[in-house]
Amino acid sequence: MTKRKILKTLYEKKDEYVPVELLVNKTGKSQKEIENEFDTLEDEGYIINHSKLGYRLIKTPNLLLPYEVKKDLKTDFIGHDIHYFKEVDSTNDVARYLAEEGAEEGTVVVAEIQNRGKGRRGKTWISPPGGVWMSIILRPDIAPSKAPQLTLVTGVAVAETLKEELKLDVGIKWPNDILIGNKKVCGILTEVNASINNVNYVIVGIGIDMNVEIPLFPPNLQKDATSLKNELDTEINGAMLVQKFLLKFEDLYNQFKDGKFPEILNEWRLLSKTIGNNVEVRTRGKTVRGEAVGINKDGILILELEDGSLRKMISGECLHINDT
DSSP states (O other): OHHHHHHHHHHHTTTSOBOHHHHHHHHOOOHHHHHHHHHHHHHTTOEEEEETTEEEEEEOOSSOOHHHHHTTOOOSSTTSSEEEEEEESOHHHHHHHHHHTTOOTTOEEEEEEEEEEEOGGGOEEEEOTTSEEEEEEEOOOSOGGGTTHHHHHHHHHHHHHHHHHHOOOEEEETTTEEEETTEEEEEEEEEEEEOSSOEEEEEEEEEEOSSOOGGGSOHHHHTTBOOHHHHHTSOOOHHHHHHHHHHHHHHHHHHHHTTOHHHHHHHHHHHBSSTTSEEEEEETTEEEEEEEEEEOTTSOEEEEOTTSOEEEEOSOEEEEGGGO
16 A cells, blocks of 8 residues: 555656655655665566655666556456466466365456466467466356357457557457467467356466567577567557457456347357368367358357368367467
C-alpha cells in the first residue's frame, strides 16, 4: 500500500522533485520507512533521482509489476488482484493453488520467467525473459462441456488485441495458437476443475512472446517462433499491452457468459488460419490428416478426409501441412 501511494505521487508530480515530507504525510510512514521503500523500488528496476529537493521518477521498468498494470486498468473485475513473480515454475500451477484457496474470479498470476511453463499434451512452454506469462482464474456458471470454448474466446481476445493495438496481421491456429504469418507468437492453455455437473474454476494460461529475443529459444523452435518485438522492431510496453488484453478479454468473457459464444465463434472463424488448410491432427496416439473445412458451433474442428468423409476433432495438436 505504501509503495502504491509513493508511485502514485511520483506519477502525479512527474518531472518534479517530490519532497520526502510530502510522502511522509501521504503515507503516514516515517522518513526511514520511505527511504526503505525507495530501495525496494530501485531493486524492482525503477530509476529514481534523489537530491536534497526530494525524489523524482526518471524511468519506469518495462516489467509486469502489479502497480504498473493496475494504474490505468479499466476492467470491472479481471486483474484487480494480481500476484506477481520474477520467476516461477508455472503461473497455471500458482493460479490453481490460489483457486483452491478461494481466490476470486478475475485473479491474475503473472511472471517474468517460467521455468516449467505448460503447453498442450504435457509439453513444456519455453518462457524466457521478455514475455507475458500469465494465468487468469475464472469461475463461470457453465456446464463442464462448454469450458473448452474458453480457449477459443481467449484466442479471439489475444488476436484482436494485437490487431487493434499493434496493427499486426495475426491469425489463429486451432485450437490455441496465435500466429503472425506462419510463426507462433502466443499459446493458450485452459485447465478445468469440474464435477459432473458444475465447473469449480477454470485457469486460462496465456503466453505471449512479447519482447523475447528469438535466439533465447532452443534452436529447433526458432524457425517457427517469433515475437512482437521481432515483428515490429521495437520494444513493446508490457503493462500497457496486458491492460488492453485484460479489457478485451473481460468484454468477450462477459459475452460468453451471456450466451453469445456463436458471435465470438464467428469472429474466430474470420481470424482462423486453419480453416481451408490441409492439416494433421495428433491426438491420443493417433494422427488424422485432412482438409480443415470448418468448425462447428461447439468449437470442434471438422476435417474432410481423403475419402470424402468428415471427422470431428475435439482436441489435439494441429499442424498445418502446407506450412511444414
